[in-house]
Amino acid sequence: MSLLKAYLKDFWRYRYLLYNLISRDFKLKYRRSVLGVVWSVLNPLLMNVVMVAVFSTILDMRSAGIENFSVYLIIGQLLFNFFNEGTSTAMSSVLAAAPLIKKVYIPKYIFPLEKVCFSLVNCVFSFIALVIVMLFTGAPVHLTIPLALYPLLTLFVFTLGVGLCLSAATVFFRDIMHLWGVFITALMYFSAIFYDPVQMGGAAGEILRRFIGFNPLYWYIKGFRMAVLDGQLLDFNTLWVCAACALVALAVGLVVFRSQQDKFILHI
Amino acid sequence: MENSKMIEVNHVSMRFNLSKEKHESLKEYLLAAVKGKLQFDEFYALRDVSLEVEKGDFYGLVGLNGSGKSTLLKVIAGVYKPSAGSVTVRGSIAPLIELGAGFDMDLTARENIYLNGTVLGLTPRYISEKFDEIVDFSELRDFLDVPLKNYSSGMVSRIAFAIATITKPDVLIADEILSVGDFLFQEKCEKRMKELMAGGTTVLLVSHSIEQVERMCNKVTWLERGRVRMAGDVRTVCEAYKALDQGTEAGT
Structure with missing residues (x-):
């Protein structure tokens, strides 16, 4: 508990730095692009159009059919993108901050934290794309939409935990960057982004139904869809799985990061 | 004592x-x-x-x-x-170890003053108050909105020294x-x-x-x-x- 308290105290002291780092990333990302931040909306929107076209014609895995496939798909896309971007950028954040770490004392966890926060900011911007798709397809507006905050915030904590682990590990073994890229692609196919395991038929559906519950991302995406798309309250299972995965990931992340952070300087 | x-x-x-x-x-x-x-x-x-x-x-x-x-x-x-x-x-502590730690060469001097100031643990309000003092000390007012990568190394050091010594x-x-x-x-x-x-x-x-x-x-x-x-x-x-x-x- 005192560990967490020390972290929070540090966090408060360096909140402006966190803010400035995020705003730096933001400025650099959109500098010299004409449409600037619009790309955060346009990109997922265009991807959505492509994926809807592909997965409703050539590779139709909907079987019984998913009501409002476009919205179903873009929710999966956006949340998965957040996790992907958050973990991938957090992973190399400590290495990228080497010039800074070598010269001044800064709590080092601020770098992965900043990347995950920046990804969240991007993700929130891209929710405009979700709104556009919902309007375009005439999806009903449910009162349960605010509940989507729960899977989003727990996903943030989960991503942060994974990001902390990865960033610490990458300092010692650069290979992890390459491995993670492969792993995350594999993970994408097991996150029920463009299919619904419940409705999927055949042997593949059988296997998916059995194993997909072990993928935390499935639960976050599922919870978000329940609130936004189906207008349902989150069920008990979703509630506790989302929270448990987040807390476990964060705890492991903090312990790993803390035990290794003093050695970073010798390896970067 | x-x-x-x-x-x-x-x-x-x-x-x-x-x-x-x-x-x-x-x-x-x-x-x-x-x-x-x-x-x-x-x-x-x-x-x-x-x-x-x-x-x-x-x-x-x-x-x-x-x-x-x-x-x-x-x-x-x-x-x-x-x-x-x-x-x-x-x-x-104000560490002046290799000046300009935490400068981002793609950002302008103005943006870097805020970024580096917060790296050193200053608040944005404090930096705003002291902004003119920093700029005057470094004598680089004309180049405030130029990305740092276009600065000479001497100019970068001036800015860095000015920021680092602005606190007491x-x-x-x-x-x-x-x-x-x-x-x-x-x-x-x-x-x-x-x-x-x-x-x-x-x-x-x-x-x-x-x-x-x-x-x-x-x-x-x-x-x-x-x-x-x-x-x-x-x-x-x-x-x-x-x-x-x-x-x-x-x-x-």
Whole structure:
């Protein structure tokens, strides 16, 4: 508990730095692009159009059919993108901050934290794309939409935990960057982004139904869809799985990061 | 008085593992581990170094290249964690170790002043208040909205020095910084440091210019190969240090 308290105290002291780092990333990302931040909306929107076209014609895995496939798909896309971007950028954040770490004392966890926060900011911007798709397809507006905050915030904590682990590990073994890229692609196919395991038929559906519950991302995406798309309250299972995965990931992340952070300087 | 000691360094050692081959990939590391070839050459950058800096001191560190001066400063600044021993610093530190740490070359000077200021733990409001002072000191008002990558290194140092000394830190740690910029700017920096000292700041300075150390410091520690060779009053130590110079010259 005192560990967490020390972290929070540090966090408060360096909140402006966190803010400035995020705003730096933001400025650099959109500098010299004409449409600037619009790309955060346009990109997922265009991807959505492509994926809807592909997965409703050539590779139709909907079987019984998913009501409002476009919205179903873009929710999966956006949340998965957040996790992907958050973990991938957090992973190399400590290495990228080497010039800074070598010269001044800064709590080092601020770098992965900043990347995950920046990804969240991007993700929130891209929710405009979700709104556009919902309007375009005439999806009903449910009162349960605010509940989507729960899977989003727990996903943030989960991503942060994974990001902390990865960033610490990458300092010692650069290979992890390459491995993670492969792993995350594999993970994408097991996150029920463009299919619904419940409705999927055949042997593949059988296997998916059995194993997909072990993928935390499935639960976050599922919870978000329940609130936004189906207008349902989150069920008990979703509630506790989302929270448990987040807390476990964060705890492991903090312990790993803390035990290794003093050695970073010798390896970067 | 217990509290007058601003910096206490107690028997600090800093060990680096110089691995013979650097294992940066998992495969290499595992292979080496399996073969039992994970060998490290231990290298002590600092060995059992102790020093105390009291409030109001202008403390100098001298020594040849590779004697551990910069490592010691980094240990005191909290960048390195010592392998053994402990370091206590009372009050706030402004580290001037390699100026411009945390500058992003793609951002403009204006943006960097805010970024670097927060790296040093300042609040944006405080930076805004002092913004003009920083800019005036660095004499770079005309270039405020130019990305830093288009600056000369001297200009970057000016900005960095101006930001780092804008606070009234309790301890200022300076590594070779006065060697940047033209002589006018150097004089300005020295003046600023004297001003800070008058305001009660304690300064720890590394310099290769023995004249500068003699002129500015009151106490000196002489490091040699990571150990304290001599410590004490500025005149005694500097005389001995200069004698080394003559000694080696006489020997050759």
